[in-house]
Amino acid sequence: MIDINGSLVLSYTNCRREAWLMAHRIIPEQDNTSMSLGRLIHEASYENRGEKDVSIDNIKLDMVEEKKGKTIVSEIKKSKYSLEGARDQLLFYLLRLKEMGVQAEGQLLVPKEKKKITITLTEEEEERIKKLCEEIQKLVEGPIPEIERAQNKCKNCAYYTYCWV
Numbered sequence: 001m002i003d004i005n006g007s008l009v010l011s012y013t014n015c016r017r018e019a020w021l022m023a024h025r026i027i028p029e030q031d032n033t034s035m036s037l038g039r040l041i042h043e044a045s046y047e048n049r050g051e052k053d054v055s056i057d058n059i060k061l062d063m064v065e066e067k068k069g070k071t072i073v074s075e076i077k078k079s080k081y082s083l084e085g086a087r088d089q090l091l092f093y094l095l096r097l098k099e100m101g102v103q104a105e106g107q108l109l110v111p112k113e114k115k116k117i118t119i120t121l122t123e124e125e126e127e128r129i130k131k132l133c134e135e136i137q138k139l140v141e142g143p144i145p146e147i148e149r150a151q152n153k154c155k156n157c158a159y160y161t162y163c164w165v
């Protein structure tokens with residue numbers, strides 16, 4: 001059994017093969033432009049808001065704030081692309097927090113596009129994320145998945161050279 005984290009959930013929704021590579025500790029390209037840009041936006045955004053980079057157990061939250069008695073956890077993304085994966089990642093964090101006794105609300109933030117999406121962990125979403133975690137466990141135990149994405153969609157992936165070169 002592997003210890004599932006938010007990055008793995010994000011990758012699984014983006015591309016099964018990416019999740020498998022990550023789970024098997026195959027190191028992605030470190031100077032990938034997309035990753036560097038993401039790090040830069042994360043560091044430069046919301047400097048005077050909440051607490052950034054909060055680690056609890058095996059989860060790492062981009063930002064945590066207390067507002068009107070509510071705990072709000074945010075994921076900061078560089079663009080609206082891959083928001084489906086980011087949504088699942090945030091729901092996974094909300095579920096892990098709930099299991100620790102913390103009720104929180106989620107926010108997906110895309111500072112470059114001034115976008116804010118509120119994410120709530122409903123019962124249906126909770127069940128879906130639990131199932132998704134089971135699927136990840138199964139995937140990791142199996143062989144490496146075939147390339148599943150079109151080459152142009154892989155261009156920003158840090159495993160691009162691994163898959164395509």
Ligand code: SF4
Nearest residue numbers: 015018154157160163
């Ligand atoms: S390069 Fe494409 S196929 Fe390979 S891991 Fe990344 S998204 Fe998946």
